């Protein structure tokens with residue numbers, strides 16, 4: 001028996017299909033004896049694992065691990081499992097072991113780390129464990145040799161998701177619990193139509209894993225999968241998790257025409273420059289296909305910073321898109337990475353001014369304000385980060401309060417970010433989020449929207465963001481959560 005574990009990563013109301021674990025399940029389906037344990041659904045995954053161990057001969061615990069709270073849950077469950085089931089192998093896959101492979105292998109309770117796409121590496125590892133134990137022949141695998149030294153095999157070439165079987169949704173414990181209401185619809189599914197991203201932005205944690213490559217499933221398959229989910233489970237909305245959903249215009253148009261037939265509402269991530277190149281006709285087709293909101297990494301209002309980030313867009317393009325997309329009734333969600341290490345104060349002030357310009361052009365535009373939190377990068381981290389950040393050596397250190405706060409971008413303690421600049425960014429975020437409460441929060445009653453707007457409007461009008469205690473208080477009062485579809 002193989003246990004595929006997805007440790008808890010979010011609150012129950014944000015629960016979505018555990019796509020990473022389902023992707024591994026897809027290649028095992030019909031061939032291997034396996035069970036899925038999802039900590040987002042099961043309040044006591046440790047107990048469930050104990051029960052499985054008591055009833056079956058468990059060969060392996062395969063864990064999907066994202067940096068952040070999911071990693072903390074993964075540590076505890078892996079450690080407990082190791083104590084109870086010494087003969088079974090423990091393998092970690094996903095973004096955490098792919099980004100921090102040596103730290104992962106430094107944990108005594110992890111035997112193998114799968115880097116990047118797992119659908120081929122995982123069965124190859126199973127075969128090696130059962131056979132000649134020649135782990136060095138498996139691309140994408142990291143492991144410990146007889147001397148305890150870390151071995152990192154060559155990366156595995158990326159394969160289109162269409163090469164793999166469809167996800168076995170029926171193997172989830174209770175599918176109803178994954179199809180929850182969002183601002184997009186009453187029964188929201190998630191889908192990943194591609195893997196990787198062809199760009200090399202120097203602040204992004206996706207680059208070290210996929211090395212600037214992306215593979216996409218044909219539009220026909222995307223529509224087939226969603227059509228089946230609609231017929232079987234009645235989905236009416238989709239959140240696409242692709243890092244880069246919109247490709248060349250011909251593909252986007254084909255995809256839009258196929259999705260239009262399903263009548264779903266959806267959210268996806270796109271690039272500003274890519275979508276600016278699309279004709280009015282294509283943008284209209286995308287809207288007709290159900291695109292309600294599109295997430296764009298605008299990142300900065302400074303051309304110099306964007307160049308340093310290797311983002312390959314200009315501030316003018318962001319403004320042009322903000323204005324143009326308004327005519328198509330698609331809400332743009334612009335995300336910013338604030339705090340250029342060279343001059344975080346100036347960067348914060350510039351970007352705040354730039355965001356105000358966007359809001360003038362398109363008041364419906366949603367704004368996500370993020371602090372710049374470096375992740376390792378093959379081309380060097382943006383800013384002066386390489387010489388100033390030393391990442392932890394073990395998952396346990398990553399789980400400490402200091403590093404957990406860093407990962408979830410709460411209180412990153414960056415050497416270059418003075419407290420008062422961080423506070424200014426946070427204060428601005430509170431003011432703008434109150435002045436325009438997100439449409440994504442379906443639980444926020446009309447009266448509380450009105451309260452937040454009226455309390456914050458003088459601050460926004462005067463550009464006075466300091467010490468917004470009354471807004472912090474009002475947000476608590478209306479229990480305004482952070483209900484964004486994505487906190488990337």
Ligand code: B12
Pocket residue numbers: 008009010015016017018019020021023024040062063064065066067068069070071091092093094095099114116117118119122192204205206241242243375407408409485486487488
């Ligand atoms: C969905 C998602 C979430 C959801 C999770 C919902 C859920 N189902 O539980 C939510 C919103 C909760 C979330 C939160 C966060 N996320 Co998140 N998230 C994503 C997102 C958009 C998709 C992940 C996904 O499902 N992919 C689809 C699957 C099929 O792909 P995959 O995960 O890569 O899996 C493949 C391989 O990695 C591998 N694999 C994965 N697991 C396993 C396990 C085994 C055993 C094996 C063999 C292989 C394997 O094989 C899979 C198939 O090829 C990614 C970006 C992206 N597009 O991937 C960011 C991403 C993973 N998140 C990220 C981050 C940082 C976070 C947060 C820390 C951010 C924050 N602001 O707080 C939080 C904290 C998470 C936590 N609680 O621990 C980063 C990680 C990299 C980084 N920068 O450090 C990403 C890459 C976003 C980004 N661009 O920076 N996230």
